[in-house]
Amino acid sequence: MHSVSVHAENLTKRFGETLALDNISFDVGKGELFGFIGPDGAGKTTLFRILTTLLLTDTGSCTVEGFDVVKNYKNIRNICGYMPGKFSLYQDLTVEENLNFFATIFGTTIRENYDLIKDIYQQIEPFKTRKAGKLSGGMKQKLALSCALIHKPDVLFLDEPTTGVDAVSRLEFWEMLKRLKSVGITILVSTPYMDEASLCDRVALMQDGRIMSISTPREVTGNYPLNLLSVKAGDIYNLLGELRDYPGVYSVYAFGQSAHVAFRDGDIDKGNLSEFLIKKNHTSVEITAIKANIEDCFMELMNVPSPAPL
Amino acid sequence: MPATTENIITVRNLVKRFGSFVANDHLTFEVKKGEIFGFLGANGAGKTTTIKILCGLSYPTSGELSIAGFDIYTQREKVKKNIGYMSQRFSLYDDLTVYENIRFYGGIYGLGKKEIDSRAHALMQRLGFETSRNKLIRDIPLGWKQKLAFSVAIVHNPKIVFLDEPTGGVDPITRRQFWDMIFEAAHDGITVFVTTHYMDEAEYCDRVSIMTDGRIAALDTPDNLKRQFNAPSMNDVFVKLARREEKPI
Structure with missing residues:
Protein backbone atom coordinates (compact mmCIF):
# COMPACT_ATOMS: atom_id res chain seq x y z
CA MET A 1 0.00 0.00 0.00
CA HIS A 2 1.26 3.47 -0.86
CA SER A 3 1.47 6.10 1.79
CA VAL A 4 -1.48 8.46 1.86
CA SER A 5 -1.57 11.61 -0.24
CA VAL A 6 -5.15 12.76 0.28
CA HIS A 7 -7.19 11.80 3.34
CA ALA A 8 -10.84 12.75 3.84
CA GLU A 9 -12.96 11.87 6.83
CA ASN A 10 -16.70 12.34 7.29
CA LEU A 11 -17.08 15.34 5.00
CA THR A 12 -20.57 16.80 4.93
CA LYS A 13 -21.58 19.95 3.09
CA ARG A 14 -24.98 21.57 2.84
CA PHE A 15 -26.17 24.38 0.60
CA GLY A 16 -29.51 25.43 2.07
CA GLU A 17 -31.79 22.44 1.66
CA THR A 18 -29.39 20.55 -0.56
CA LEU A 19 -27.07 17.99 0.96
CA ALA A 20 -24.15 18.25 -1.48
CA LEU A 21 -21.84 15.88 0.42
CA ASP A 22 -23.20 13.25 2.77
CA ASN A 23 -20.55 11.96 5.19
CA ILE A 24 -17.78 11.17 2.72
CA SER A 25 -14.52 9.43 3.68
CA PHE A 26 -11.68 8.09 1.54
CA ASP A 27 -7.91 7.89 1.14
CA VAL A 28 -5.90 8.40 -2.03
CA GLY A 29 -2.40 6.91 -2.10
CA LYS A 30 0.68 8.78 -3.30
CA GLY A 31 1.10 8.45 -7.03
CA GLU A 32 -2.38 7.02 -7.49
CA LEU A 33 -4.72 7.93 -10.35
CA PHE A 34 -8.03 8.11 -8.51
CA GLY A 35 -11.36 8.73 -10.23
CA PHE A 36 -14.62 10.15 -8.89
CA ILE A 37 -17.29 8.85 -11.22
CA GLY A 38 -20.81 10.23 -11.10
CA PRO A 39 -23.42 12.34 -12.85
CA ASP A 40 -23.95 16.09 -12.41
CA GLY A 41 -25.16 16.83 -8.91
CA ALA A 42 -23.27 13.91 -7.33
CA GLY A 43 -21.10 16.35 -5.33
CA LYS A 44 -17.85 16.00 -7.27
CA THR A 45 -17.17 19.72 -7.68
CA THR A 46 -18.04 20.52 -4.06
CA LEU A 47 -15.62 17.83 -2.93
CA PHE A 48 -12.82 19.15 -5.15
CA ARG A 49 -13.36 22.70 -3.94
CA ILE A 50 -13.05 21.54 -0.33
CA LEU A 51 -9.91 19.54 -1.06
CA THR A 52 -8.30 22.48 -2.84
CA THR A 53 -9.06 24.82 0.11
CA LEU A 54 -11.55 26.94 -1.84
CA LEU A 55 -14.56 25.94 0.25
CA LEU A 56 -14.99 24.98 3.93
CA THR A 57 -16.58 21.70 4.86
CA ASP A 58 -19.46 21.76 7.41
CA THR A 59 -18.19 18.71 9.27
CA GLY A 60 -15.24 16.35 9.10
CA SER A 61 -11.66 17.00 8.09
CA CYS A 62 -9.20 16.36 5.30
CA THR A 63 -5.52 16.57 4.61
CA VAL A 64 -3.49 16.80 1.41
CA GLU A 65 0.11 15.55 1.66
CA GLY A 66 -0.26 15.77 5.46
CA PHE A 67 -1.43 19.39 5.43
CA ASP A 68 -4.80 20.25 6.93
CA VAL A 69 -7.11 22.00 4.45
CA VAL A 70 -8.07 24.66 7.02
CA LYS A 71 -4.95 25.22 9.13
CA ASN A 72 -2.36 24.71 6.40
CA TYR A 73 -4.26 25.92 3.38
CA LYS A 74 -1.32 27.98 2.12
CA ASN A 75 0.93 24.93 2.01
CA ILE A 76 -1.69 23.02 0.08
CA ARG A 77 -2.08 25.75 -2.49
CA ASN A 78 1.66 25.56 -3.19
CA ILE A 79 1.72 21.85 -3.88
CA CYS A 80 -1.58 21.39 -5.72
CA GLY A 81 -2.60 21.93 -9.29
CA TYR A 82 -6.31 22.49 -9.91
CA MET A 83 -8.19 22.46 -13.18
CA PRO A 84 -11.77 23.56 -12.51
CA GLY A 85 -14.66 22.24 -14.57
CA LYS A 86 -15.40 25.68 -15.93
CA PHE A 87 -12.64 27.27 -18.02
CA SER A 88 -11.09 29.74 -15.59
CA LEU A 89 -8.03 31.16 -17.29
CA TYR A 90 -7.74 34.77 -18.37
CA GLN A 91 -9.57 34.99 -21.68
CA ASP A 92 -7.96 38.28 -22.67
CA LEU A 93 -4.42 37.09 -22.05
CA THR A 94 -2.62 35.06 -24.69
CA VAL A 95 -1.74 31.40 -24.29
CA GLU A 96 1.83 32.25 -23.33
CA GLU A 97 0.81 35.11 -21.01
CA ASN A 98 -1.52 32.82 -19.09
CA LEU A 99 1.18 30.21 -18.65
CA ASN A 100 3.72 32.85 -17.62
CA PHE A 101 1.27 34.33 -15.15
CA PHE A 102 0.70 31.01 -13.38
CA ALA A 103 4.42 30.21 -13.39
CA THR A 104 5.19 33.60 -11.85
CA ILE A 105 2.66 33.46 -9.01
CA PHE A 106 4.13 30.11 -8.01
CA GLY A 107 7.63 31.58 -8.13
CA THR A 108 8.86 29.56 -11.07
CA THR A 109 9.37 29.94 -14.81
CA ILE A 110 8.11 28.15 -17.90
CA ARG A 111 11.67 27.09 -18.69
CA GLU A 112 12.24 25.51 -15.28
CA ASN A 113 9.38 23.04 -15.59
CA TYR A 114 9.06 22.86 -19.35
CA ASP A 115 9.87 19.14 -19.36
CA LEU A 116 6.74 18.30 -17.41
CA ILE A 117 4.35 20.16 -19.69
CA LYS A 118 6.24 19.71 -22.95
CA ASP A 119 4.05 16.95 -24.44
CA ILE A 120 0.87 18.89 -23.77
CA TYR A 121 2.06 22.45 -24.32
CA GLN A 122 3.77 21.67 -27.62
CA GLN A 123 0.38 20.96 -29.14
CA ILE A 124 -0.78 24.52 -28.48
CA GLU A 125 2.57 26.31 -28.67
CA PRO A 126 2.07 27.27 -32.35
CA PHE A 127 -0.84 29.43 -31.10
CA LYS A 128 0.96 30.95 -28.13
CA THR A 129 0.17 34.50 -29.19
CA ARG A 130 -3.55 33.78 -29.47
CA LYS A 131 -5.88 35.02 -26.74
CA ALA A 132 -7.12 32.19 -24.49
CA GLY A 133 -10.73 33.20 -25.11
CA LYS A 134 -10.27 32.52 -28.83
CA LEU A 135 -9.12 28.91 -28.48
CA SER A 136 -11.22 25.87 -29.35
CA GLY A 137 -12.47 23.66 -26.53
CA GLY A 138 -9.75 21.06 -26.83
CA MET A 139 -7.00 23.68 -26.87
CA LYS A 140 -8.43 25.47 -23.83
CA GLN A 141 -8.34 22.17 -22.02
CA LYS A 142 -4.67 21.65 -22.88
CA LEU A 143 -3.76 25.18 -21.81
CA ALA A 144 -5.64 24.78 -18.52
CA LEU A 145 -3.80 21.54 -17.83
CA SER A 146 -0.44 23.18 -18.67
CA CYS A 147 -1.21 26.02 -16.24
CA ALA A 148 -2.22 23.57 -13.50
CA LEU A 149 1.09 21.74 -13.96
CA ILE A 150 3.56 24.58 -14.42
CA HIS A 151 4.64 24.68 -10.73
CA LYS A 152 5.24 20.90 -10.70
CA PRO A 153 2.52 20.05 -8.19
CA ASP A 154 2.57 16.91 -6.02
CA VAL A 155 -1.17 16.51 -6.37
CA LEU A 156 -3.32 17.33 -9.36
CA PHE A 157 -7.08 17.91 -9.12
CA LEU A 158 -8.96 17.71 -12.42
CA ASP A 159 -12.67 18.49 -12.22
CA GLU A 160 -14.49 16.99 -15.20
CA PRO A 161 -11.70 17.66 -17.70
CA THR A 162 -13.47 15.62 -20.41
CA THR A 163 -17.06 16.81 -20.08
CA GLY A 164 -18.50 17.84 -23.43
CA VAL A 165 -15.33 16.61 -25.11
CA ASP A 166 -15.59 14.27 -28.09
CA ALA A 167 -14.57 10.60 -27.89
CA VAL A 168 -11.24 11.08 -29.67
CA SER A 169 -10.08 14.02 -27.56
CA ARG A 170 -11.13 12.13 -24.43
CA LEU A 171 -8.83 9.25 -25.36
CA GLU A 172 -5.95 11.64 -25.95
CA PHE A 173 -6.55 13.35 -22.63
CA TRP A 174 -6.34 10.07 -20.73
CA GLU A 175 -3.10 9.24 -22.50
CA MET A 176 -1.71 12.52 -21.14
CA LEU A 177 -2.86 11.58 -17.63
CA LYS A 178 -1.07 8.24 -17.84
CA ARG A 179 2.17 10.03 -18.69
CA LEU A 180 1.73 12.40 -15.72
CA LYS A 181 1.10 9.49 -13.42
CA SER A 182 4.32 7.88 -14.58
CA VAL A 183 6.34 10.83 -13.22
CA GLY A 184 4.78 10.29 -9.79
CA ILE A 185 2.07 12.94 -9.60
CA THR A 186 -0.98 11.97 -7.55
CA ILE A 187 -4.06 12.62 -9.68
CA LEU A 188 -7.67 13.03 -8.56
CA VAL A 189 -10.01 13.28 -11.53
CA SER A 190 -13.78 13.49 -11.73
CA THR A 191 -15.94 12.48 -14.70
CA PRO A 192 -19.53 11.69 -15.60
CA TYR A 193 -18.34 9.20 -18.26
CA MET A 194 -18.55 5.70 -16.81
CA ASP A 195 -16.22 4.22 -19.44
CA GLU A 196 -13.34 6.34 -18.11
CA ALA A 197 -13.44 4.48 -14.78
CA SER A 198 -11.43 1.58 -16.21
CA LEU A 199 -8.51 3.96 -16.85
CA CYS A 200 -8.13 4.77 -13.12
CA ASP A 201 -6.21 2.81 -10.45
CA ARG A 202 -9.21 3.10 -8.14
CA VAL A 203 -12.59 4.75 -8.45
CA ALA A 204 -15.22 6.17 -6.12
CA LEU A 205 -18.71 5.85 -7.61
CA MET A 206 -20.75 8.88 -6.50
CA GLN A 207 -24.42 9.70 -6.55
CA ASP A 208 -26.44 12.33 -4.63
CA GLY A 209 -23.54 13.36 -2.39
CA ARG A 210 -22.66 9.83 -1.35
CA ILE A 211 -19.86 7.47 -2.29
CA MET A 212 -21.56 4.21 -3.24
CA SER A 213 -18.35 2.20 -3.60
CA ILE A 214 -14.57 2.63 -3.62
CA SER A 215 -12.36 0.02 -5.24
CA THR A 216 -10.34 -0.86 -8.31
CA PRO A 217 -12.34 -0.95 -11.55
CA ARG A 218 -11.80 -4.71 -11.64
CA GLU A 219 -13.23 -5.16 -8.14
CA VAL A 220 -16.23 -2.98 -8.97
CA THR A 221 -17.19 -5.17 -11.89
CA GLY A 222 -16.18 -8.36 -10.05
CA ASN A 223 -18.55 -7.54 -7.21
CA TYR A 224 -21.58 -7.21 -9.46
CA PRO A 225 -24.18 -9.32 -7.63
CA LEU A 226 -26.33 -10.48 -10.55
CA ASN A 227 -26.02 -12.51 -13.74
CA LEU A 228 -26.08 -10.70 -17.05
CA LEU A 229 -27.14 -11.57 -20.55
CA SER A 230 -26.58 -9.40 -23.58
CA VAL A 231 -29.58 -9.71 -25.88
CA LYS A 232 -29.58 -8.53 -29.47
CA ALA A 233 -32.60 -8.53 -31.73
CA GLY A 234 -33.87 -6.41 -34.58
CA ASP A 235 -36.11 -3.89 -32.88
CA ILE A 236 -34.58 -2.53 -29.67
CA TYR A 237 -37.59 -0.38 -28.72
CA ASN A 238 -40.00 -3.33 -28.49
CA LEU A 239 -37.27 -5.65 -27.23
CA LEU A 240 -36.72 -3.60 -24.06
CA GLY A 241 -40.39 -3.67 -23.11
CA GLU A 242 -40.79 -7.38 -23.73
CA LEU A 243 -37.67 -8.26 -21.77
CA ARG A 244 -38.91 -6.21 -18.80
CA ASP A 245 -42.07 -8.32 -18.68
CA TYR A 246 -40.19 -11.63 -18.86
CA PRO A 247 -40.41 -13.69 -15.63
CA GLY A 248 -37.31 -13.65 -13.44
CA VAL A 249 -35.86 -10.47 -14.98
CA TYR A 250 -34.42 -8.05 -12.42
CA SER A 251 -33.53 -5.15 -14.72
CA VAL A 252 -33.17 -4.36 -18.42
CA TYR A 253 -31.05 -1.55 -19.77
CA ALA A 254 -30.19 -0.59 -23.32
CA PHE A 255 -26.49 -0.67 -24.25
CA GLY A 256 -26.10 0.48 -27.80
CA GLN A 257 -27.63 -2.12 -30.07
CA SER A 258 -28.09 -4.72 -27.36
CA ALA A 259 -30.00 -4.94 -24.10
CA HIS A 260 -28.37 -6.03 -20.84
CA VAL A 261 -30.70 -8.30 -18.88
CA ALA A 262 -29.88 -8.84 -15.20
CA PHE A 263 -31.27 -11.73 -13.19
CA ARG A 264 -30.50 -13.83 -10.13
CA ASP A 265 -28.72 -17.16 -10.40
CA GLY A 266 -30.66 -19.85 -12.21
CA ASP A 267 -33.68 -17.64 -12.86
CA ILE A 268 -33.35 -17.49 -16.63
CA ASP A 269 -32.61 -20.10 -19.23
CA LYS A 270 -31.08 -18.78 -22.44
CA GLY A 271 -32.93 -21.26 -24.64
CA ASN A 272 -36.34 -20.41 -23.17
CA LEU A 273 -35.70 -16.69 -23.50
CA SER A 274 -34.63 -17.10 -27.11
CA GLU A 275 -37.79 -19.08 -27.88
CA PHE A 276 -39.91 -16.41 -26.18
CA LEU A 277 -38.36 -13.64 -28.30
CA ILE A 278 -38.74 -15.58 -31.54
CA LYS A 279 -42.41 -16.08 -30.68
CA LYS A 280 -42.64 -12.31 -30.29
CA ASN A 281 -41.51 -12.06 -33.93
CA HIS A 282 -37.96 -10.94 -33.25
CA THR A 283 -35.51 -11.98 -35.91
CA SER A 284 -31.79 -12.68 -35.61
CA VAL A 285 -31.94 -13.07 -31.84
CA GLU A 286 -28.48 -13.30 -30.22
CA ILE A 287 -28.12 -14.04 -26.50
CA THR A 288 -24.71 -14.09 -24.82
CA ALA A 289 -23.69 -14.34 -21.16
CA ILE A 290 -21.49 -11.34 -20.36
CA LYS A 291 -19.55 -9.77 -17.50
CA ALA A 292 -20.82 -6.50 -16.06
CA ASN A 293 -19.14 -3.25 -17.06
CA ILE A 294 -18.84 -0.18 -14.82
CA GLU A 295 -22.10 1.29 -16.06
CA ASP A 296 -24.01 -1.93 -15.22
CA CYS A 297 -22.51 -1.76 -11.74
CA PHE A 298 -23.26 1.93 -11.30
CA MET A 299 -26.93 1.44 -12.19
CA GLU A 300 -27.19 -1.56 -9.89
CA LEU A 301 -25.72 0.50 -7.02
CA MET A 302 -28.19 3.31 -7.79
CA ASN A 303 -31.02 0.82 -7.30
CA VAL A 304 -29.86 0.02 -3.77
CA PRO A 305 -31.74 2.40 -1.48
CA SER A 306 -29.59 4.87 0.45
CA PRO A 307 -29.35 4.39 4.21
CA ALA A 308 -32.00 6.24 6.19
CA PRO A 309 -30.87 9.71 7.30
CA LEU A 310 -29.89 9.98 10.97
CA MET B 1 -42.11 4.17 -36.19
CA ILE B 83 -39.75 22.59 -34.70
CA GLY B 84 -38.78 22.08 -31.08
CA TYR B 85 -35.33 22.66 -29.60
CA MET B 86 -33.58 21.55 -26.48
CA SER B 87 -29.96 21.93 -25.43
CA GLN B 88 -27.96 20.64 -22.52
CA ARG B 89 -26.90 24.08 -21.42
CA PHE B 90 -30.13 25.96 -21.41
CA SER B 91 -33.73 25.18 -21.96
CA LEU B 92 -35.84 25.88 -18.89
CA TYR B 93 -36.02 28.97 -16.65
CA ASP B 94 -34.60 28.20 -13.20
CA ASP B 95 -36.70 30.81 -11.42
CA LEU B 96 -40.01 29.73 -12.93
CA THR B 97 -41.97 26.70 -11.66
CA VAL B 98 -42.51 23.50 -13.59
CA TYR B 99 -45.98 24.64 -14.67
CA GLU B 100 -44.87 28.19 -15.51
CA ASN B 101 -42.18 26.84 -17.83
CA ILE B 102 -44.71 24.70 -19.67
CA ARG B 103 -47.10 27.64 -19.94
CA PHE B 104 -44.33 29.95 -21.13
CA TYR B 105 -43.16 27.63 -23.91
CA GLY B 106 -46.72 26.70 -24.86
CA GLY B 107 -47.44 30.42 -25.22
CA ILE B 108 -44.33 31.00 -27.31
CA TYR B 109 -45.35 28.18 -29.63
CA GLY B 110 -48.77 29.80 -29.99
CA LEU B 111 -50.96 27.38 -28.04
CA GLY B 112 -54.15 28.72 -26.41
CA LYS B 113 -54.66 28.77 -22.64
CA LYS B 114 -57.01 25.77 -22.59
CA GLU B 115 -54.73 23.76 -24.80
CA ILE B 116 -51.72 24.61 -22.64
CA ASP B 117 -53.55 23.53 -19.49
CA SER B 118 -54.64 20.20 -20.88
CA ARG B 119 -51.22 19.45 -22.36
CA ALA B 120 -49.45 20.57 -19.18
CA HIS B 121 -51.66 18.24 -17.18
CA ALA B 122 -51.04 15.27 -19.48
CA LEU B 123 -47.34 15.98 -19.58
CA MET B 124 -46.90 16.20 -15.81
CA GLN B 125 -48.95 13.06 -15.33
CA ARG B 126 -46.84 11.12 -17.80
CA LEU B 127 -43.63 12.22 -16.10
CA GLY B 128 -45.06 11.67 -12.61
CA PHE B 129 -44.52 15.35 -11.82
CA GLU B 130 -48.02 16.19 -10.52
CA THR B 131 -46.77 16.92 -7.01
CA SER B 132 -43.94 19.08 -8.34
CA ARG B 133 -46.13 21.36 -10.44
CA ASN B 134 -45.31 24.42 -8.34
CA LYS B 135 -41.66 23.65 -7.67
CA LEU B 136 -39.01 25.96 -9.05
CA ILE B 137 -36.88 24.41 -11.78
CA ARG B 138 -33.72 25.18 -9.81
CA ASP B 139 -34.98 22.86 -7.04
CA ILE B 140 -35.54 19.75 -9.15
CA PRO B 141 -32.80 17.22 -9.97
CA LEU B 142 -30.94 17.48 -13.28
CA GLY B 143 -32.36 14.22 -14.61
CA TRP B 144 -35.93 15.45 -14.08
CA LYS B 145 -35.06 18.77 -15.63
CA GLN B 146 -33.80 17.13 -18.81
CA LYS B 147 -36.91 14.96 -19.13
CA LEU B 148 -39.13 17.97 -18.56
CA ALA B 149 -37.14 20.06 -21.03
CA PHE B 150 -37.65 17.42 -23.69
CA SER B 151 -41.38 17.22 -23.01
CA VAL B 152 -41.60 21.01 -23.22
CA ALA B 153 -39.69 21.02 -26.51
CA ILE B 154 -42.40 18.82 -28.04
CA VAL B 155 -45.40 20.30 -26.18
CA HIS B 156 -46.67 21.85 -29.44
CA ASN B 157 -46.35 18.57 -31.39
CA PRO B 158 -43.62 19.81 -33.69
Missing part, protein backbone atom coordinates in the same frame (compact mmCIF):
# COMPACT_ATOMS: atom_id res chain seq x y z
CA PRO B 2 -39.90 3.03 -39.04
CA ALA B 3 -38.59 6.05 -40.86
CA THR B 4 -40.51 6.94 -44.01
CA THR B 5 -39.11 7.84 -47.39
CA GLU B 6 -40.47 11.39 -47.20
CA ASN B 7 -37.81 14.07 -46.62
CA ILE B 8 -38.54 16.34 -43.67
CA ILE B 9 -35.16 18.09 -43.84
CA THR B 10 -33.40 18.73 -47.16
CA VAL B 11 -30.00 20.39 -47.20
CA ARG B 12 -28.20 21.13 -50.47
CA ASN B 13 -24.68 22.61 -50.60
CA LEU B 14 -24.94 24.38 -47.27
CA VAL B 15 -21.98 26.71 -46.78
CA LYS B 16 -21.40 28.89 -43.74
CA ARG B 17 -18.36 31.14 -43.48
CA PHE B 18 -17.17 33.25 -40.59
CA GLY B 19 -14.64 35.56 -42.23
CA SER B 20 -12.11 33.27 -43.86
CA PHE B 21 -13.11 30.28 -41.71
CA VAL B 22 -15.45 27.76 -43.35
CA ALA B 23 -17.56 26.21 -40.58
CA ASN B 24 -19.87 24.29 -42.92
CA ASP B 25 -18.36 23.28 -46.24
CA HIS B 26 -20.96 22.22 -48.81
CA LEU B 27 -23.14 19.99 -46.64
CA THR B 28 -25.71 17.93 -48.51
CA PHE B 29 -28.02 15.53 -46.70
CA GLU B 30 -31.64 14.62 -46.05
CA VAL B 31 -33.49 13.54 -42.93
CA LYS B 32 -36.53 11.30 -43.36
CA LYS B 33 -39.82 11.91 -41.60
CA GLY B 34 -40.04 9.91 -38.35
CA GLU B 35 -36.33 9.17 -38.28
CA ILE B 36 -33.95 9.38 -35.31
CA PHE B 37 -31.01 11.12 -36.95
CA GLY B 38 -27.71 11.23 -35.05
CA PHE B 39 -25.55 14.25 -35.84
CA LEU B 40 -22.05 13.50 -34.56
CA GLY B 41 -18.70 15.16 -34.87
CA ALA B 42 -15.58 16.16 -32.98
CA ASN B 43 -15.52 19.40 -30.99
CA GLY B 44 -15.27 22.29 -33.42
CA ALA B 45 -16.36 20.21 -36.42
CA GLY B 46 -19.21 22.64 -37.12
CA LYS B 47 -22.26 20.86 -35.65
CA THR B 48 -23.61 23.78 -33.64
CA THR B 49 -23.32 26.07 -36.65
CA THR B 50 -25.44 23.67 -38.70
CA ILE B 51 -28.07 23.22 -36.00
CA LYS B 52 -28.46 26.99 -35.61
CA ILE B 53 -29.05 27.30 -39.34
CA LEU B 54 -31.54 24.41 -39.41
CA CYS B 55 -33.48 26.01 -36.56
CA GLY B 56 -33.66 29.37 -38.36
CA LEU B 57 -31.40 31.14 -35.86
CA SER B 58 -28.64 31.93 -38.32
CA TYR B 59 -28.53 32.43 -42.10
CA PRO B 60 -26.32 30.23 -44.24
CA THR B 61 -23.77 31.90 -46.50
CA SER B 62 -25.21 29.87 -49.36
CA GLY B 63 -27.14 26.69 -50.08
CA GLU B 64 -30.70 25.46 -50.29
CA LEU B 65 -32.51 24.31 -47.18
CA SER B 66 -36.03 23.11 -46.59
CA ILE B 67 -37.15 22.32 -43.03
CA ALA B 68 -40.53 20.68 -42.41
CA GLY B 69 -41.54 21.82 -45.90
CA PHE B 70 -40.56 25.47 -45.42
CA ASP B 71 -37.79 27.48 -46.99
CA ILE B 72 -35.13 28.62 -44.53
CA TYR B 73 -34.71 32.06 -46.18
CA THR B 74 -38.29 33.12 -46.80
CA GLN B 75 -40.34 31.18 -44.24
CA ARG B 76 -38.23 31.34 -41.10
CA GLU B 77 -41.12 31.95 -38.72
CA LYS B 78 -42.99 28.96 -40.12
CA VAL B 79 -39.88 26.83 -39.64
CA LYS B 80 -39.66 27.90 -36.00
CA LYS B 81 -43.33 27.08 -35.36
CA ASN B 82 -42.84 23.54 -36.65
CA LYS B 159 -42.66 17.96 -36.86
CA ILE B 160 -38.98 17.93 -35.84
CA VAL B 161 -37.23 18.19 -32.51
CA PHE B 162 -33.57 19.22 -32.30
CA LEU B 163 -31.70 17.88 -29.27
CA ASP B 164 -28.22 19.30 -28.69
CA GLU B 165 -26.33 17.00 -26.27
CA PRO B 166 -29.46 16.37 -24.24
CA THR B 167 -27.89 13.73 -21.97
CA GLY B 168 -24.55 15.34 -21.06
CA GLY B 169 -23.73 14.75 -17.39
CA VAL B 170 -26.96 12.87 -16.75
CA ASP B 171 -26.84 9.67 -14.65
CA PRO B 172 -26.89 6.37 -16.58
CA ILE B 173 -30.43 5.34 -15.61
CA THR B 174 -31.96 8.72 -16.48
CA ARG B 175 -29.96 8.75 -19.71
CA ARG B 176 -31.72 5.54 -20.75
CA GLN B 177 -35.13 6.80 -19.63
CA PHE B 178 -34.46 9.85 -21.75
CA TRP B 179 -33.86 7.63 -24.77
CA ASP B 180 -37.11 5.79 -24.04
CA MET B 181 -38.78 9.20 -24.45
CA ILE B 182 -36.93 9.79 -27.71
CA PHE B 183 -38.06 6.38 -29.05
CA GLU B 184 -41.63 7.22 -28.04
CA ALA B 185 -41.57 10.61 -29.76
CA ALA B 186 -40.20 9.00 -32.93
CA HIS B 187 -42.86 6.32 -32.62
CA ASP B 188 -45.47 9.12 -32.58
CA GLY B 189 -44.04 10.48 -35.83
CA ILE B 190 -41.80 13.27 -34.56
CA THR B 191 -38.48 13.41 -36.37
CA VAL B 192 -35.57 13.52 -33.92
CA PHE B 193 -32.31 15.29 -34.77
CA VAL B 194 -29.84 14.61 -31.96
CA THR B 195 -26.18 15.27 -31.08
CA THR B 196 -24.28 13.36 -28.42
CA HIS B 197 -20.81 12.47 -27.19
CA TYR B 198 -22.03 9.10 -25.88
CA MET B 199 -21.24 6.64 -28.63
CA ASP B 200 -23.63 3.97 -27.29
CA GLU B 201 -26.40 6.49 -28.03
CA ALA B 202 -25.24 6.72 -31.62
CA GLU B 203 -26.24 3.05 -31.92
CA TYR B 204 -29.87 3.96 -31.10
CA CYS B 205 -30.18 6.22 -34.14
CA ASP B 206 -31.74 5.09 -37.42
CA ARG B 207 -28.98 6.89 -39.29
CA VAL B 208 -25.87 8.73 -38.17
CA SER B 209 -23.81 11.41 -39.83
CA ILE B 210 -20.28 12.16 -38.67
CA MET B 211 -18.81 15.60 -39.33
CA THR B 212 -15.14 16.42 -39.51
CA ASP B 213 -13.72 19.83 -40.40
CA GLY B 214 -17.03 21.24 -41.57
CA ARG B 215 -17.81 18.34 -43.90
CA ILE B 216 -19.90 15.21 -43.57
CA ALA B 217 -17.33 12.42 -43.57
CA ALA B 218 -19.84 9.56 -43.32
CA LEU B 219 -23.60 9.09 -43.25
CA ASP B 220 -25.45 5.79 -42.98
CA THR B 221 -27.14 3.40 -40.55
CA PRO B 222 -24.98 2.36 -37.57
CA ASP B 223 -24.79 -1.18 -38.97
CA ASN B 224 -23.60 -0.05 -42.38
CA LEU B 225 -21.07 2.36 -40.88
CA LYS B 226 -19.60 -0.38 -38.72
CA ARG B 227 -19.35 -2.61 -41.76
CA GLN B 228 -17.89 0.14 -43.95
CA PHE B 229 -15.18 1.03 -41.43
CA ASN B 230 -14.68 -2.54 -40.26
CA ALA B 231 -15.31 -1.49 -36.66
CA PRO B 232 -17.08 -3.38 -33.86
CA SER B 233 -18.86 -0.32 -32.42
CA MET B 234 -19.83 3.24 -33.30
CA ASN B 235 -17.14 4.39 -30.89
CA ASP B 236 -14.52 2.75 -33.09
CA VAL B 237 -16.09 4.21 -36.22
CA PHE B 238 -15.94 7.65 -34.63
CA VAL B 239 -12.34 7.28 -33.50
CA LYS B 240 -11.31 6.16 -37.00
CA LEU B 241 -12.99 9.15 -38.61
CA ALA B 242 -12.60 12.09 -36.28
CA ARG B 243 -9.62 14.24 -37.00
CA ARG B 244 -6.67 13.87 -34.70
CA GLU B 245 -5.03 17.28 -34.86
CA GLU B 246 -6.57 20.36 -33.31
CA LYS B 247 -7.14 23.41 -35.39
CA PRO B 248 -7.82 26.85 -33.98
CA ILE B 249 -11.20 28.44 -34.51
